[in-house]
Structures are given as structure tokens and as C-alpha cells.
Amino acid sequence: MRKLVVLKLDGDLHLGVQVTLEIGEEGKRPTTETTGKLPPNLDMATAIDQWQFTYRSLWKFTRIKAKKIIYDGSISQRRKECDTKASEVREYLNNWLLSESFRPVREKWLKHLMPDEEIRVLIRTHCLQLKKLPWHLWDLVDRDYLKAEVVLSVPESEPVTAVSQTSPFRNKIRILAILGDSEGIDVEQDRQLLEKLPDAATTFLVEPEYSDIDDKLWKQPWNILFFAGHSKSEGETSCIYINKTDKLTIDQLRYALRNAVANGLQLAIFNSCDGLGLARELQDLQIPQIIVMREPVPDKVAQKFLKHFLEVFSSGQSIYAAVRTARQRLKGIEKEYPGASWLPVISEHPAVVPMTWAKLRIPKTRRLGTLLLLSLLITVGVLGVRHQGGLQTWELLFYDKFMRSRPQEKQDSRLLIVTVTEDDLYLPEQKQRSGSLSNLALAKLLDKLAQLQARTIGLDIYRSDPVQPNQAFLTTRWKTDDNFFGICKVSDRTQNYPGVPPPKGVSPQRQGFSDIVPDSDNVVRRHLLAMQPADPTSLCTAPYALNAQLAFHYLEKEGIFAKYTTSGDLQLGEKVFKRLRSRSVSKGEFHMGGYQQVDTGGYQILLNYRSYQGSPLEFAPKVTLTDVLRGKVNPEQVKDRIVLIGTTAQSFRDYSPTPYITGQGYSQEIPGVILQAQMVSQLVSAVMDGRPLISALPVWGELLWIWGWAVVGGAFGVAVSQTLAFVVLQTFPWRDRSRLYLLLAGGGILGGLYIVCLILFYQGIWVPLVPSTLVLVLTGGTVAIYLSSQQSQRQLISTT
Structure with missing residues (x-):
């Protein structure tokens, strides 16, 4: 431990000097104190002045601008005289410090200080004459205590106001x-x-x-x-x-x-x-x-x-x-x-x-170690909360916002949606209807579509009632028409019965279920392609969704057939539809993207809605039942198209919430037939146009992504702590300007994170925004608070 020796000198060489000695450990209060006196010493005052005059006459090129000193004699004589005067000053100094009145000070020094200790000797005086003395030549310092160094100071002072003695995490x-x-x-x-x-x-x-x-x-x-x-x-x-x-x-x-x-x-x-x-x-x-x-x-x-x-x-x-x-x-x-x-x-x-x-400075390894440790701990904590589903609601909200923020797309011209509206319920052909569509109206509609050469027809209306004997032609059509697909329902969570059967006479190969998988807020974000009924007594045994059956049939005409990869993923042509599935990581279940606590049964993918004019309702051409029956449809709208038939009448309430919102801020609902068409469009567009599917990073990719933003947050926290230290003692306008820059920088980083996530979402990659934002803010705040506290501690130490 370094020792601190304070010599307070009050007086000068002409009147004598009162001396106070304090001894203690560096950074602590002195433990020893005594007083003494040094007598007047006019001879030493004269000697120091003579040495100074002789010394200053030696040099022509020094780092001073002053008047020339005229001095006679050779340079060697001047050097010799300077040495002589220096020896005189040294002798006067040490004799003076051996004065009897100074003995208590000297003895206290010798008693409490060891020769091998590192000692800082602080000479505190206002007298410039005393400061000029070569205190480093004192025999105690120059001969006996070789690790002592003399330092000049003043008797009174205020505490140091520097923010800190170190620059946190600064490597230079x-x-x-x-x-x-x-x-x-x-x-x-x-x-x-x-x-x-x-x-x-x-x-x-x-x-x-x-x-x-x-x-x-x-x-x-x-x-x-x-x-x-x-x-x-x-x-x-x-x-x-x-x-x-x-x-x-x-x-x-x-x-x-x-x-x-x-x-x-x-x-x-x-x-x-x-x-x-x-x-x-x-x-x-x-x-x-x-x-x-x-x-x-x-x-x-x-x-x-x-x-x-x-x-x-x-x-x-x-x-x-x-x-x-x-x-x-x-x-x-x-x-x-x-x-x-x-x-x-x-x-x-x-x-x-x-x-x-x-x-x-703080070594680079320590700087990186502290930053990485804090970022890793916070990342693990946030991932733990995320794994328990604590962030899922927020992640899905931003998922919806990303979905709504995408650029507008063209209408999908491969599809045509035939809607049964409220007005269509009162057509003459609908007199004997038992639901939204009578057998007679359906028969005429199918005839019209066949004449117009529709490639694939899907009926998104349940036909569980038996066909009347006088309408057996409809059953015959269902049996023989290979491009017609009927719908059924595997289960109904709101009713206690085993589903809805498909239209009688439609072969199993042309049946598709209508079941969807809404999230806990009832919004449909996932696309259920296939499943095995959990109830063996279900009236619907179709393994694929209606939308999948329609897409498969349409693509088969293009020479593209469905198959499965060795990992169990559906493949259509060159496009692989990676399923939303649970993945076990270290005894925990990590799910795809923001989904952490969700049922991933069946074959699910994320639904990449197509929007036109900012709405998912108008993404494909639509005509009404009346338009088709009255011949008001352009044949080019039907030929080689996928035609979906379904009701949009509000009285039947076949509507599902979507990530989109209305002008009033409510979730925008779309009819079931539009939802089925969206799913058909997703499959066909991905295969034929290369339209991106929405996928998430692998588990290791998400971990690195989130941790990376934690490191960014930590680095920003370092900048915040340094800026705060700078701001505290600044004056206007620098204080307000520094704070503004800090806010702009923080906002810029958060804005940059959002923009990067949005751009990646445009490309079909759903990266974690909410956990990344949390680790960025938490790590940045933690590092800033930690370093600020360290600065405060150093400041406290430096002023005590």
C-alpha cells in the first residue's frame, strides 16, 4: 500500500516556516500528525537565486521566450559554476532540514515509514520560493527512501469535480x-x-x-x-x-x-x-x-x-x-x-x-467479457419468458402489423370466387333452398361453369342434406365430374357433434375439410393443409383441406404433383412447404417463430395473405351467383381458372378475423370462401410464381439474432453512460443538444431494428422483433446503469 506524507508549509525563507506533518495510507485519513518549525534561511534564499541566474545564462535555445541574459565567461566555466551553486543549494537544504526545531517531524517520519515503501510526499504551500527548492534532494528522499517522490500542491482546495478517472469501456x-x-x-x-x-x-x-x-x-x-x-x-x-x-x-x-x-x-x-x-x-x-x-x-x-x-x-x-x-x-x-x-x-x-x-482504460478483454456476459444473461432471461408464452401476444401483434405493412400485390388471376350474397338468396332458382344454395341453383351453376371450361371447382358450402329423387342429376354430376370438390368438417369445437359430412356421392379423393386453426384471439394466421381426424367416428375423413385439394388438382394439370421430402415436408415442384412444428431443445419445446405455446397438430404453415388495395377481400376476381346464372360473366374469367363457390351473406356468419384492420380499428373479417381462396392462392402462387412463404429462423438462428441485438444494446449502453457523464456537467446548449443526440441515436437503433425486421418479412422471413427489442433495451439500460454507478463510486472515492 502506497503511503501519503503531507508537509504543510506556512511561511517563507525570510521569516521561517511553520510545518505540519501528516502520515497515512493512500486514500485514507492520516493516522499520524505532528508539527515542527524551520528557521529563516537567507543564505539558502540567496543560493537558490544565484543558481537560477547561473542556470538561465547557459542556454540559447530553450523552450522559453525571454530577454537574453548577458553573462561573461566560457560555457565550461558557466557549467562548472552552475554545478557549484547546485551543490550549495543542496547543502543548505539538507542542513536546514536537520534543524532542531524540525526534529519532531523528521523523527516521526523515520518512526512510521519504512525505506522500501512507495511514498508520495505532498508539499502543500502557497510560497513560490519554497516550491522552487529541490525537495527531491532531501536526504530522506534522495538517499534513504528511494521509492519516495515529492509532489507540489496548495494548502486548501475544493474536491475534484471530474466525473470519473476512467472512461468506462474505453480502450484508447x-x-x-x-x-x-x-x-x-x-x-x-x-x-x-x-x-x-x-x-x-x-x-x-x-x-x-x-x-x-x-x-x-x-x-x-x-x-x-x-x-x-x-x-x-x-x-x-x-x-x-x-x-x-x-x-x-x-x-x-x-x-x-x-x-x-x-x-x-x-x-x-x-x-x-x-x-x-x-x-x-x-x-x-x-x-x-x-x-x-x-x-x-x-x-x-x-x-x-x-x-x-x-x-x-x-x-x-x-x-x-x-x-x-x-x-x-x-x-x-x-x-x-x-x-x-x-x-x-x-x-x-x-x-x-x-x-x-x-x-x-479498461482492457479490451475485460470490456468484451463484461458486455458479453450481461448480454448473454439478459438474452437467456428473455428467451425463458418467451418460451413460456409470455411474449406471444406481442409478437403476433407485430406480425399482424408487418402483414399490413407489405406493398400492394396484383390480383390473383388464376382464381374466380362465386359469391352467394343476400340478394342471391331471393333468386327464382333459390325457392326450394334449405341453406344458402338450393340444389337447382347449384346444378345450373355447375352447368354454367362446365360450359365456360373452369379447370377446378370447389364448393365451400356444406351439402349434408340428401338430394331429392327428382334432382338425382346433381348426385350423378358429383360422382362423374373429376374437377369438382366438395367440403366437409372434421370437428366443431362449439358444438358437441362429430363434424359435417361431405356432399353424398362425392368420392373421397375429391373431398376436403374446411377446418381452420385460429389463434387464441380468433385471428387466422395459420394455414392447415392436412390432418388425421382425432375422432374415428368423425363424419369427415378427408385428409387434406379443400384449398389443398383444389391447388393439387390445378397444379396436376401443369404436370406438378404433390410429394413429401425425407424430412416429412410437403413438396410441390421445387417448392418445399416447411411445416410449423414443435422442436425439442434441451428438454424444452421451442416452436416456430413467435409461436411458443400453441397446438401445432396436423400439417400447418403460416398463411401469407395476399392483399389488393390494402384489403384481403379483393385479392382475386369475384362474381355473384346472379352474374353467372344470368350469363353476365366474361368466359375468360372462368376458363382454366380455379373457381370457389361460397356465401358472403352476413346472415350465415361464415366469417373469420384476419391480421388486417378496418377503418375503425377493428380486426377485418373475411368470409370463409375468401379465406379458402387465400389459402389456394398461397399454394399455387408459391409454386408457379415463386411468391415467398413465411418462415422463421431455425432455433440457433433465432438465438444468435436475439443475442446479437443484446450486444448492440450493451454497446449503446456504454455510449449512454459516457454521454450521461458528459451531459451532467455541461451547460446550455451542449447539455440539451447531447441529450437530443442520445435520444435520436436510441430511436435510430430501435427504428433500424424495426426496418430490418420489416424488410426481412417482405422476403418471407419472420425474425423475432419483440424479444430483440427487449434484450436491446434491457441490456442497454443495465449496462448504462451499471457503468453510471461505477462512475459514481469512482467519483466518490476521488473526492474522499
Whole structure:
């Protein structure tokens, strides 16, 4: 555990300094405290001023713009004198820190700190004179406690207001690098060092305008701010030279830098000259950590420091270890550049949580692992609810909406529907009717259709009553007419009797059942093609539906015959009609598409309604019984067509709800004969025209589809958490604009999901919209809440 040592210094070298020492573990309250005093030391004040004067006379090309210092003598003499002055300052410093009045502080240090511990020594003072002292040369730090690093700070401060020290799930550290006026120096070396950093995304501003810097600091979040170029401090004001003609004071960047801190700026590195003034002003803006050069810095020293610092810091070690190592490496060039190791210094906010390169990012593997785990858990939960039928109602509602949203199709010209309307009930031929159609009217109708050369005729009207002896010709026609098909009913759930028999005399090969399979809301979405009667006493034993019999007969004339594949699926020509069936997966029953809790008995497929002018009623040509009997039908409407005969009279209530809706918002009902015709059209159009059938993805396909949208939701949740963190501390108009962008992005993703599902439905593929939407929203919300809570915890830690 790293130890924190705080030395609060109140006073100066002329009047003496009151000292308070605090010792504790990093991140916790101090456990040890004592006080002491350092006497006035005018000799050291003079020595530090002389060293500074001698040092500044050495360099012609440094990263400072200032008046030239006139100094006589050779460069070697100046270097030697600079070394001498440095030694004097070091001697004065350590003698001063051995003062009797300072002994309680020193003894408390030695008692509570071990030489092998990593120690952060925080010098908290307002006095610039004390900040100029080379505290890193204190014998306790430089000789006995080799893992200690001295850091400058201020006595009082407010808590850090940064949202968080890390960017959640960010895999790149964001660096804004400003390369200012480079007259006489080489900042290109700085650029090359930054470009080589691992896991970093660096944006360079080369000799920018003020507006460029301001925009970047306001509009984007940054982890590190870097400056290389000329700078200087004069009195209470410091400035940086951003290009050959312009300079910026820290005050001019005040609001932009505060915004950057609020958005996560953790470290500012000013690899330029005379940085103590910069550090003082930057610290007032609550930038957590700042690295500056205390004096004018030769170009080579600046480059060497940056190289060694970045190597250590980006390897994962602390900023203190990185600065300490880089400073020690500079010792090796002090023969040419005296005082080089004195230059780099850290100035930081007292409440900062010490940062490392790893704290600025979360490894990619951890990021992906967390995201995938959350998305997988939520996907499993939603699939569990779906398997129990909890989402079926909603899935079918959106199925209906997709059905209604499809483009309009042409009428199916292969069919003709002969309807028996309310007016047709009062025709002279209908006088002896016992239902919707008398035997006489039916006989005349069949004669007319035969004359007009209908290819296939289906009667969607029950004929259970016996034919009268004087109408035996009708029975004869049914027996001999190979293109006529009659209807029967296998069972009736609303009545307690075993079905309705087919017309007497119609051979079993030309019988078809009328049974349909409405869903729990009574809407017909499925097409029942074949079944075996569950009741052996049923009066209807037809194995196929009437619509299937009509389609088979019509297609046989085209040379296309029904057969079954090895997997048991019906095949007509090249078209395979995959049945709606249960599929066992890990002891559970997964059904086709949105159907989870449904009876899939018999041979069922999904019914792909054909609509014309937005309605399933007008999808095929229709004529009335009167039109046919009175010869008002164009022969071309009948020749080689499939003709279905049925009633549309409201008094007989042979109507079924469909996925379509009326203008009043109610489910649109269609007569039974129209429903049978829809089913015939589906079979024939699929074979002859390649019209798509509606099918669902396989189980594994649905799982991957739903999980994939969960991952998308998780990724969006990361963006939400980052945006929320950005929004909280923004001002108008950025706050409202950011929220608007967030809403638009979320709406765009949901809209995109809907559009993709709709397009696939147009192609006949029913993909899960409702569960995909749920996992997308739930995963996104969970990830956003989780990361926001983590950010809050980190913020709480950083302010305690």
C-alpha cells in the first residue's frame, strides 16, 4: 500500500516556516500528525537565486521566450559554476532540514515509514520560493527512501469535480497534443514519442489558432493534455505561445479547461519552460495532476525527459515512479546540461486519486467479457419468458402489423370466387333452398361453369342434406365430374357433434375439410393443409383441406404433383412447404417463430395473405351467383381458372378475423370462401410464381439474432453512460443538444431494428422483433446503469 506524507508549509525563507506533518495510507485519513518549525534561511534564499541566474545564462535555445541574459565567461566555466551553486543549494537544504526545531517531524517520519515503501510526499504551500527548492534532494528522499517522490500542491482546495478517472469501456486513452511555436526548437521529437504510445489516440494541433484549442477542449473528452513549445511566466501571469504570432494565457483557457476537467481530464504535461507559474494557475482550475519544468529547459532535456517518462508511465507504473525514473535518467546528461534532473516536477490537486496508465482504460478483454456476459444473461432471461408464452401476444401483434405493412400485390388471376350474397338468396332458382344454395341453383351453376371450361371447382358450402329423387342429376354430376370438390368438417369445437359430412356421392379423393386453426384471439394466421381426424367416428375423413385439394388438382394439370421430402415436408415442384412444428431443445419445446405455446397438430404453415388495395377481400376476381346464372360473366374469367363457390351473406356468419384492420380499428373479417381462396392462392402462387412463404429462423438462428441485438444494446449502453457523464456537467446548449443526440441515436437503433425486421418479412422471413427489442433495451439500460454507478463510486472515492 502506497503511503501519503503531507508537509504543510506556512511561511517563507525570510521569516521561517511553520510545518505540519501528516502520515497515512493512500486514500485514507492520516493516522499520524505532528508539527515542527524551520528557521529563516537567507543564505539558502540567496543560493537558490544565484543558481537560477547561473542556470538561465547557459542556454540559447530553450523552450522559453525571454530577454537574453548577458553573462561573461566560457560555457565550461558557466557549467562548472552552475554545478557549484547546485551543490550549495543542496547543502543548505539538507542542513536546514536537520534543524532542531524540525526534529519532531523528521523523527516521526523515520518512526512510521519504512525505506522500501512507495511514498508520495505532498508539499502543500502557497510560497513560490519554497516550491522552487529541490525537495527531491532531501536526504530522506534522495538517499534513504528511494521509492519516495515529492509532489507540489496548495494548502486548501475544493474536491475534484471530474466525473470519473476512467472512461468506462474505453480502450484508447485520448490525448490532446498542442505543438505550439517551435522557433529554434524541435517539437517534432515530442510528436514522434506520443505517436508511439500504446493504447492511445492522440489528436495533434500544430501551431493552432485559439479557437481550435477552445473547440477541442469543449467538444471532446480528453484524458491527457500535452503542450510542447515556448512558454514563460511573468509575475502572476503565465502564457504559452501557440503559434509564431499568438500567445495564450491560462486565464483565457479557464472555462475550456474546467470543462475538460469535468469531462475526465486527469493529467496536463507542459514540456516547456518556466512551468511553476503555469502549474500554479492550472492547479486553481482543479486539474488533478500537472507535470511542468521548473526552469527553462534545453530542447534535448525536454525530449529525453518525455521519452523516459512515457516509457515508464505507459508500462503501467505510477506517475510518481515514471517522473522519478525519468529524472534519474536525466542525471546522466548533467555534464552537458547541468541541473537537468532538477527540472521536472509534479504539481497536483491534494484530493486526487493517483492515476496510472491502466486506470485510464479498461482492457479490451475485460470490456468484451463484461458486455458479453450481461448480454448473454439478459438474452437467456428473455428467451425463458418467451418460451413460456409470455411474449406471444406481442409478437403476433407485430406480425399482424408487418402483414399490413407489405406493398400492394396484383390480383390473383388464376382464381374466380362465386359469391352467394343476400340478394342471391331471393333468386327464382333459390325457392326450394334449405341453406344458402338450393340444389337447382347449384346444378345450373355447375352447368354454367362446365360450359365456360373452369379447370377446378370447389364448393365451400356444406351439402349434408340428401338430394331429392327428382334432382338425382346433381348426385350423378358429383360422382362423374373429376374437377369438382366438395367440403366437409372434421370437428366443431362449439358444438358437441362429430363434424359435417361431405356432399353424398362425392368420392373421397375429391373431398376436403374446411377446418381452420385460429389463434387464441380468433385471428387466422395459420394455414392447415392436412390432418388425421382425432375422432374415428368423425363424419369427415378427408385428409387434406379443400384449398389443398383444389391447388393439387390445378397444379396436376401443369404436370406438378404433390410429394413429401425425407424430412416429412410437403413438396410441390421445387417448392418445399416447411411445416410449423414443435422442436425439442434441451428438454424444452421451442416452436416456430413467435409461436411458443400453441397446438401445432396436423400439417400447418403460416398463411401469407395476399392483399389488393390494402384489403384481403379483393385479392382475386369475384362474381355473384346472379352474374353467372344470368350469363353476365366474361368466359375468360372462368376458363382454366380455379373457381370457389361460397356465401358472403352476413346472415350465415361464415366469417373469420384476419391480421388486417378496418377503418375503425377493428380486426377485418373475411368470409370463409375468401379465406379458402387465400389459402389456394398461397399454394399455387408459391409454386408457379415463386411468391415467398413465411418462415422463421431455425432455433440457433433465432438465438444468435436475439443475442446479437443484446450486444448492440450493451454497446449503446456504454455510449449512454459516457454521454450521461458528459451531459451532467455541461451547460446550455451542449447539455440539451447531447441529450437530443442520445435520444435520436436510441430511436435510430430501435427504428433500424424495426426496418430490418420489416424488410426481412417482405422476403418471407419472420425474425423475432419483440424479444430483440427487449434484450436491446434491457441490456442497454443495465449496462448504462451499471457503468453510471461505477462512475459514481469512482467519483466518490476521488473526492474522499
